[in-house]
Amino acid sequence: MPQQVTRLILVFAIFIGIFYTVRSYFVPESWGEFGHYRGNAIREIAALETKYADIKTCIECHKENAGLLAEGEHASIKCQTCHGPGYKHNKYYELQGKSNTPDSASMSTEITDTSVSTENTDTSIQKHKSTTPEEFRLRTPDDRKFCLNCHELNSGRPEKAIKQIDVTDHYNMKKKCIKCHPPHAPNS
Ligand code: HEC
Ligand code: HEC
């Protein structure tokens, strides 16, 4: 065999040796267990905490809000889009045995003035006082920023898909949106 070939074979052997050594460090454990991916990925995903609840369960306990939502302009939005993941909240109240409607009186939220008004009558809505323990409480985002996530004028957002407002020119610039637009039925 010519001398060059022997050297080439040697060089190749060294490279292949390095490749397999490095590979053994970098290929994760459980690779290829079930297929061309980490077998542990499946176990990790299966072990993730459940965060979202089935929307049907929200409706069972909150008939009133669900009813309002279904009839209004926000009907296409799901509870948990605004209130955040509700799995823990559900489980908590299911275990409490409070399987039925928290009626609006006990919820202590009063919306006495539901007419859309352009006057600054800020006393019309009282803040909801929740009795749910912190850990199981859902957010009730009543600030302007929250609504503007979806409704702020944005040239990249088709007006046909979602109505937008110019915040600098939409009625009272300091007033909370929900003073005029009840969140579950914003045009009522
Ligand atoms: C567009 C966003 C949005 C959607 C969708 C939505 N909510 Fe709300 N919800 C709010 C906001 C904002 C408040 C806080 C109102 C306040 O502070 O007066 C609220 C308050 C509440 C409250 C507490 C006070 C009350 O009015 O009784 C409950 C309970 C509630 N929502 C349940 C639901 C349920 C159940 C659904 C789904 C059927 C739902 N919400 C869908 C925005 C939303
Ligand atoms: C087993 C009954 C039950 C289920 C299921 C349930 N809730 Fe509730 N929820 C309650 C009760 C009772 C309260 C009243 C707490 C209070 O204000 O005293 C409440 C309060 C709330 C509040 C006010 C804030 C808070 O956490 O106290 C919101 C918002 C809410 N629920 C939304 C939801 C959504 C969204 C779902 C579905 C993911 C849901 N609920 C499922 C019973 C339930």
Ligand code: HEC
């Ligand atoms: C997740 C996105 C989202 C959030 C958050 C949201 N909305 Fe909406 N809103 C919509 C969609 C979608 C519609 C139905 C399409 C439309 O009419 O623009 C709608 C409709 C409306 C309408 C009726 C417009 C019309 O005349 O047809 C009003 C008013 C409104 N929303 C106000 C609010 C207020 C106030 C808040 C905050 C409490 C809020 N929205 C939060 C998505 C959102």
Ligand code: HEC
């Ligand atoms: C002082 C009362 C008031 C406040 C506060 C208010 N709105 Fe309105 N909004 C109205 C009235 C009245 C209309 C219907 C007439 C119109 O389109 O101008 C309306 C219309 C809308 C529409 C539909 C626009 C369209 O093109 O048809 C959206 C979306 C909306 N508001 C979102 C919001 C959001 C988000 C906030 C908070 C940043 C907010 N509004 C604050 C009174 C108010």
